[in-house]
Amino acid sequence: MQASEFLERQRREIDERIAELRPLVEEYERLQAALAALTAPGRSPSTAKRVTKQRAAIRFRTSSKVQALSLVAQQPGITIPELAAETDITQNYLYKMLPALQREGHVAKRGRGWHVAGASIASDPVSIIERDEVWCPHHKRYHRPPVHS
Secondary structure, X not given: OOHHHHHHHHHHHHHHHHHHHHHHHHHHHHHHHHHHHHHOOOOOHHHHHHHHHHHHHOOOOXXXXXXXXXXXXXXXXXXXXXXXXXXXXOHHHHHHHHHHHHHOOOEEEEOOEEEEOOHHHHHOOOHHHHHHOEXXXXXXXXXXXXXXX
């Protein structure tokens, strides 16, 4: 068998396999769109998928949030590198978590430092668990309940 015959046979097999898999890929995409639409009623599938990704992106471990909030309450104006040095939380994680806590109204950034935004959180950082998150025995951790709109 010559190289050109071998290559032609390989191309044919690949084309046949692509033709065989195309309907499965299309079905997968339809199912993904349907799942996204069911996840967020009243929204288009693309919007539902984007919102779901955004929600997933801002969930952080409760213990890390409490640890960071405790230090911010004890040392107003603390910076992210200082927080990372005093905890076992990485700077990258803190650079994502603190702005999320800021959007939730728990902390505020002034200059380079972070400050507690709510007086109740300053006295008891664990209070955010009761307000924002519930214990999930299935996942064995605290997390936010699903938002149904």
